[in-house]
Amino acid sequence: MLKSQNKQKNQNLKNLHNGVRFISKCSVHLLLCALLVMYMVVPVSATEVSQTEPLRFTKSVNALTAGKTYQFRVNTTDSVKWSVGNEKIAVVNKNGKVRAKRYGKTHVYATCNGEKIAVLLQVKGKKIVGIDPGHQQRGDSSTEPNGPGSSTYKAKVAGGTRGVSTGKAEYKLTLEIAKKLKTELWNRGYQVVMTRTKHDVNISNKERAQLINESGASICVRIHADGGPSSARGATALCPSSSNRYISKLYKKSKKLSDEILSAYCASTGLRNRGISYRDDLTGTNWSTVPTTLLELGFMTNATEDRYMSSETGQKAMVQGLANGIDRYFGYKK
Numbered sequence: 624m625l626k627s628q629n630k631q632k633n634q635n636l637k638n639l640h641n642g643v644r645f646i647s648k649c650s651v652h653l654l655l656c657a658l659l660v661m662y663m664v665v666p667v668s669a670t671e672v673s674q675t676e677p678l679r680f681t682k683s684v685n686a687l688t689a690g691k692t693y694q695f696r697v698n699t700t701d702s703v704k705w706s707v708g709n710e711k712i713a714v715v716n717k718n719g720k721v722r723a724k725r726y727g728k729t730h731v732y733a734t735c736n737g738e739k740i741a742v743l744l745q746v747k748g749k750k751i752v753g754i755d756p757g758h759q760q761r762g763d764s765s766t767e768p769n770g771p772g773s774s775t776y777k778a779k780v781a782g783g784t785r786g787v788s789t790g791k792a793e794y795k796l797t798l799e800i801a802k803k804l805k806t807e808l809w810n811r812g813y814q815v816v817m818t819r820t821k822h823d824v825n826i827s828n829k830e831r832a833q834l835i836n837e838s839g840a841s842i843c844v845r846i847h848a849d850g851g852p853s854s855a856r857g858a859t860a861l862c863p864s865s866s867n868r869y870i871s872k873l874y875k876k877s878k879k880l881s882d883e884i885l886s887a888y889c890a891s892t893g894l895r896n897r898g899i900s901y902r903d904d905l906t907g908t909n910w911s912t913v914p915t916t917l918l919e920l921g922f923m924t925n926a927t928e929d930r931y932m933s934s935e936t937g938q939k940a941m942v943q944g945l946a947n948g949i950d951r952y953f954g955y956k957k
């Protein structure tokens with residue numbers, strides 16, 4: 624009884640072993656089959672995409688406007704590294720969203736699995752601002768009509784005033800400020816057109832207005848500094864009146880431009896606000912076909928203001944104020 628029981632036990636164990644061996648054999652086969660299927664379906668198709676189809680943009684833009692964002696895409700679901708050539712012109716996030724910042728050219732790059740592709744971006748400004756730095760190295764006393772069809776003739780370019788403390792000529796101060804304003808406006812996303820970038824030029828007031836009219840600029844900002852008695856101080860905006868015979872249709876916009884620039888300028892600098900002076904005798908104003916203002920930055924004949932306007936801190940505040948006023952005119956800043 625004991626012997627036959629043991630025999631039975633041994634037989635059972637044998638059967639169990641065979642069963643296990645059979646199951647493990649099947650598992651190996653199943654595993655091999657599964658691997659074969661996976662190899663045929665998954666890796667093969669992935670290999671095919673990267674081998675036969677090069678990385679390319681499926682969504683991109685070449686002409687952008689400062690201040691706006693654009694979605695870029697490429698033909699892969701793999702992880703892509705996005706970058707730009709010049710982060711002052713535009714920036715891109717990790718999802719390919721490009722934000723145009725300021726006027727200029729740069730590239731956007733997409734890198735994936737060692738492949739790098741690029742698109743050239745041309746960013747235009749959100750608006751074009753015309754700046755006329757008043758006067759030039761030598762005035763021009765020959766004359767030109769002070770408005771379209773006018774029989775009144777005035778000197779093409781007057782000489783300008785001079786700093787009583789610094790000895791600096793007005794044409795130098797106006798270009799210093801204009802150049803700094805140009806940089807500031809660029810950084811705020813504008814395009815800027817300047818009537819001059821040097822002192823040694825001869826461009827009449829009529830020609831300056833025409834240059835800006837034809838540039839596509841939305842506004843014209845004329846920069847000057849005042850002269851008078853030594854006690855006179857503060858800033859003034861010169862604006863065409865509602866009855867100006869040449870540009871009365873631009874009166875409202877020119878008034879708004881004058882108001883915004885003058886108040887932002889005085890707020891930033893702390894200089895006295897002398898208000899708007901309505902002037903219909905200014906050649907550079909009368910020939911304009913876009914809203915225009917002429918800002919007298921302050922008095923160069925007042926020693927304190929003269930020094931302030933040539934100081935680093937003074938010029939910084941002046942430029943910030945001018946740019947703030949332009950931002951407010953266009954509604955970019957409250």
Ligand SMILES: [Zn+2]
Nearest residue numbers: 757783847848
């Ligand atoms: Zn002047």
